[in-house]
Amino acid sequence: xxxxxxxxxxxxxxxxxxxxxxxxxxxxxxxxxxxxxxxxxxxxxxxxxxxxxxxxxxxxxxxxxxxxxxxxxxxxxxxxxxxxxxxxxxxxxxxxxxxxxxxxxxxxxxxxxxxxxxxxxxxxxxxxxxxxxxxxxxxxxxxxxxxxxxxxxxxxxxxxxxxxxxxxxxxxxxxxxxxxxxxxxxxxxxxxxxxxxxxxxxxxxxxxxxxxxxxxxxxxxxxxxxxxx
Amino acid sequence: xxxxxxxxxxxxxxxxxxxxxxxxxxxxxxxxxxxxxxxxxxxxxxxxxxxxxxxxxxxxxxxxxxxxxxxxxxxxxxxxxxxxxxxxxxxxxxxxxxxxxxxxxxxxxxxxxxxxxxxxxxxxxxxxxxxxxxxxxxxxxxxxxxxxxxxxxxxxxxxxxxxxxxxxxxxxxxxxxxxxxxxxxxxxxxxxxxxxxxxxxxxxxxxxxxxxxxxxxxxxxxxxxxxxxxxxxxxxxxxxxxxxxxxxxxxxxxxxxxxxxxxxxxxxxxxxxxxxxxxxxxxxxxxxxxxxxxxxxxxxxxxxxxxxxxxxxxxxxxxxxxxxxxxxxx
Numbered sequence: 001x002x003x004x005x006x007x008x009x010x011x012x013x014x015x016x017x018x019x020x021x022x023x024x025x026x027x028x029x030x031x032x033x034x035x036x037x038x039x040x041x042x043x044x045x046x047x048x049x050x051x052x053x054x055x056x057x058x059x060x061x062x063x064x065x066x067x068x069x070x071x072x073x074x075x076x077x078x079x080x081x082x083x084x085x086x087x088x089x090x091x092x093x094x095x096x097x098x099x100x101x102x103x104x105x106x107x108x109x110x111x112x113x114x115x116x117x118x119x120x121x122x123x124x125x126x127x128x129x130x131x132x133x134x135x136x137x138x139x140x141x142x143x144x145x146x147x148x149x150x151x152x153x154x155x156x157x158x159x160x161x162x163x164x165x166x167x168x169x170x171x172x173x174x175x176x177x178x179x180x181x182x183x184x185x186x187x188x189x190x191x192x193x194x195x196x197x198x199x200x201x202x203x204x205x206x207x208x209x210x211x212x213x214x215x216x217x218x219x220x221x222x223x224x225x226x227x228x229x
Numbered sequence: 230x231x232x233x234x235x236x237x238x239x240x241x242x243x244x245x246x247x248x249x250x251x252x253x254x255x256x257x258x259x260x261x262x263x264x265x266x267x268x269x270x271x272x273x274x275x276x277x278x279x280x281x282x283x284x285x286x287x288x289x290x291x292x293x294x295x296x297x298x299x300x301x302x303x304x305x306x307x308x309x310x311x312x313x314x315x316x317x318x319x320x321x322x323x324x325x326x327x328x329x330x331x332x333x334x335x336x337x338x339x340x341x342x343x344x345x346x347x348x349x350x351x352x353x354x355x356x357x358x359x360x361x362x363x364x365x366x367x368x369x370x371x372x373x374x375x376x377x378x379x380x381x382x383x384x385x386x387x388x389x390x391x392x393x394x395x396x397x398x399x400x401x402x403x404x405x406x407x408x409x410x411x412x413x414x415x416x417x418x419x420x421x422x423x424x425x426x427x428x429x430x431x432x433x434x435x436x437x438x439x440x441x442x443x444x445x446x447x448x449x450x451x452x453x454x455x456x457x458x459x460x461x462x463x464x465x466x467x468x469x470x471x472x473x474x475x476x477x478x479x480x481x482x483x484x485x486x487x488x489x490x491x492x493x494x495x496x497x498x499x500x501x502x503x504x505x506x507x508x509x510x511x512x513x514x515x516x517x518x519x520x521x522x523x524x525x526x527x528x529x530x531x532x533x534x535x536x537x538x539x540x541x542x543x544x545x546x547x548x549x550x551x552x553x554x555x556x557x558x559x
Binding site: 169 | 252253255417422423426429431435448451466
């Protein structure tokens with residue numbers, strides 16, 4: 001029964017998710033007719049990664065973007081390690097040029113080496129506060145990435161060494177990391193250039209991942225929606 | 230539109246929560262890593278120097294002892310089982326997983342303050358298996374185990390009667406660091422680096438969560454499969470690494486910057502020093518440099534093998550007769 005539920009969830013996510021990465025936008029340059037935004041990113045995110053994403057601005061009183069994104073690692077095997085995200089971000093509060101936004105994502109990610117294949121469902125929450133002008137912005141961000149439930153499938157190599165390995169879904173949470181850093185951007189015409197840098201620390205606040213930093217260089221293209229009729 | 234999205238999110242959350250029926254926990258021994266001697270009482274165990282060690286001995290108890298020292302430090306003796314063959318040649322072969330690794334007892338990181346504890350463990354294990362004061366003892370160390378053998382001889386030059394050192398990274402810490410850097414070199418765009426780092430978002434463990442850290446270390450060690458700088462045919466067999474012990478040893482080395490060569494001139498017995506053909510991070514020059522402090526050295530190059538030359542058939546078949554002749558000559 002549990003497996004069926006998880007398969008349903010995977011199927012749902014697969015249907016919904018095409019591409020991903022945490023998209024940053026310049027809220028001040030976002031116009032009412034910018035309904036569709038495409039994101040291209042590269043950077044360090046637990047490894048050298050490349051990403052694609054799409055955001056859709058929905059009609060609402062507060063600016064809300066729905067995001068889907070996909071990122072994959074470099075290396076000899078391009079699609080064995082990847083991360084997909086689906087979620088949204090909203091500008092929750094603003095005073096003059098200072099704005100506060102928050103985002104929440106559901107994550108499906110995969111990792112494979114010669115010993116194991118991991119599939120994980122997780123979540124990511126981020127808060128961003130910054131100073132936004134139509135041409136540029138600078139902001140600070142704090143986020144938390146939780147690996148909620150992970151499926152382990154070990155290779156024959158691994159099982160030769162440890163035949164009693166337990167494959168299956170591991171829960172509760174198998175991990176979690178906080179991140180904090182700054183993001184800045186320059187906006188021109190229908191485009192944003194975005195730079196994010198920061199540090200990562202594990203949820204015990206004592207240890208760090210092997211790459212304790214993140215870095216992202218991104219480009220956003222905002223499509224203008226022409227008025228019908 | 231907003232309502233649809235929220236409904237979908239709530240549905241997904243419910244499915245996820247309902248899916249959590251039978252729990253497999255990563256923090257539980259026996260799931261992703263085997264149980265240690267403190268959890269599985271059927272494992273061969275000795276208790277010496279205040280710790281439980283996973284240990285086995287083969288051959289006649291009164292025969293000359295060959296104490297096998299595994300590498301890592303976070304490895305275990307499983308990959309050196311070929312050395313059991315010395316028992317058929319009249320030797321007493323003793324294996325043990327070092328304190329904090331393999332299937333031996335785990336300790337918190339604060340437990341490890343110097344390598345003197347490792348020497349004391351060796352002394353206690355030799356004493357445990359020795360049946361008479363005149364029984365000879367040889368050391369057979371591989372990689373970190375060879376460094377440990379060198380360090381032990383440097384500390385107690387009269388304690389053993391011979392030693393085989395197979396590719397120790399170095400006997401002064403600077404050499405060790407250089408060797409580690411050369412043997413673990415990874416390009417930023419490589420699959421090996423991704424394999425080492427990408428897993429950090431799936432699994433995290435606190436400082437002394439041995440089950441999680443040991444498992445992650447096993448995954449990290451597998452990155453060598455992608456780089457193959459050290460020239461091995463395949464990954465070595467292993468029960469369970471000791472990640473905390475590994476990190477503690479590296480911290481001790483970096484803090485104390487040890488030099489294990491200061492008394493080696495007192496050890497005048499011939500030492501057999503082995504290096505491999507296929508380990509591109511080692512080579513003759515490094516072997517000569519590391520072995521130089523011993524006054525009496527026989528250098529041997531194992532052809533057709535990499536760093537784990539004692540584990541795979543070609544390396545073993547090419548090295549075993551040389552080691553056997555050496556031991557028999559002492």
